[in-house]
Amino acid sequence: IAGITQAPTSQILAAGRRMTLRCTQDMRHNAMYWYRQDLGLGLRLIHYSNTAGTTGKGEVPDGYSVSRANTDDFPLTLASAVPSQTSVYFCASSALAGGNYNEQFFGPGTRLTVL
Amino acid sequence: GNSVTQMEGPVTLSEEAFLTINCTYTATGYPSLFWYVQYPGEGLQLLLKATKADDKGSNKGFEATYRKETTSFHLEKGSVQVSDSAVYFCALSDHGGSQGNLIFGKGTKLSVKP
Numbered sequence: 123i124a125g126i127t128q129a130p131t132s133q134i135l136a137a138g139r140r141m142t143l144r145c146t147q148d149m150r151h152n153a154m155y156w157y158r159q160d161l162g163l164g165l166r167l168i169h170y171s172n173t174a175g176t177t178g179k180g181e182v183p184d185g186y187s188v189s190r191a192n193t194d195d196f197p198l199t200l201a202s203a204v205p206s207q208t209s210v211y212f213c214a215s216s217a218l219a220g221g222n223y224n225e226q227f228f229g230p231g232t233r234l235t236v237l
Numbered sequence: 238g239n240s241v242t243q244m245e246g247p248v249t250l251s252e253e254a255f256l257t258i259n260c261t262y263t264a265t266g267y268p269s270l271f272w273y274v275q276y277p278g279e280g281l282q283l284l285l286k287a288t289k290a291d292d293k294g295s296n297k298g299f300e301a302t303y304r305k306e307t308t309s310f311h312l313e314k315g316s317v318q319v320s321d322s323a324v325y326f327c328a329l330s331d332h333g334g335s336q337g338n339l340i341f342g343k344g345t346k347l348s349v350k351p
Binding site: 126155162163164165166167170180212214225226227228229230231 | 271273279280281282283286326338339341342343344
């Protein structure tokens with residue numbers, strides 16, 4: 123069982139370019155999340171999806187969009203990348219959204235550099 | 238709003254030393270509490286959890302007790318190993334939250350020297 127996979131592993135991107143980070147889970151989890159990890163700031167939630175067909179904004183959504191067409195996939199798109207979006211991006215999933223303890227499973231991350 | 242505060246690192250210890258990483262939280266309601274570990278170059282993994290007051294989570298020799306009276310969830314290990322070198326994140330999940338995400342502390346980097 124792969125769990126959560128993310129692609130690409132790393133990417134260097136010119137400012138102004140469009141980029142989609144891919145995330146796929148094979149655990150049939152209802153909820154999925156995108157976080158960014160920055161030194162000294164920990165992990166911050168960008169967007170989330172409680173179930174297929176629904177999405178919501180997290181703490182730092184500006185400049186990012188997501189879609190959840192099916193249970194397994196949750197791509198994150200940067201429409202026009204800026205240097206401040208240089209970060210490590212983690213996708214996560216959980217069986218349930220909210221409710222009882224909400225153990226999340228994380229992917230290996232995508233390291234994105236915007237020049 | 239909900240928040241998590243954990244001690245700043247980095248923390249450097251010798252092998253077999255005792256480890257404590259402090260974590261305190263602010264939350265409405267009755268959150269669940271977690272410790273996640275991130276080894277170099279990897280994603281986060283759940284280390285242990287506690288879902289109600291006085292619960293003790295434990296795994297791989299690490300322990301943490303949910304203390305509602307002090308709003309704390311300190312991580313401890315009696316004898317650390319070089320392989321424990323990683324970044325440790327304390328987190329909470331608000332049961333009543335509609336989005337169900339975790340609120341993370343900023344992380345504490347632990348380095349264990351032989």
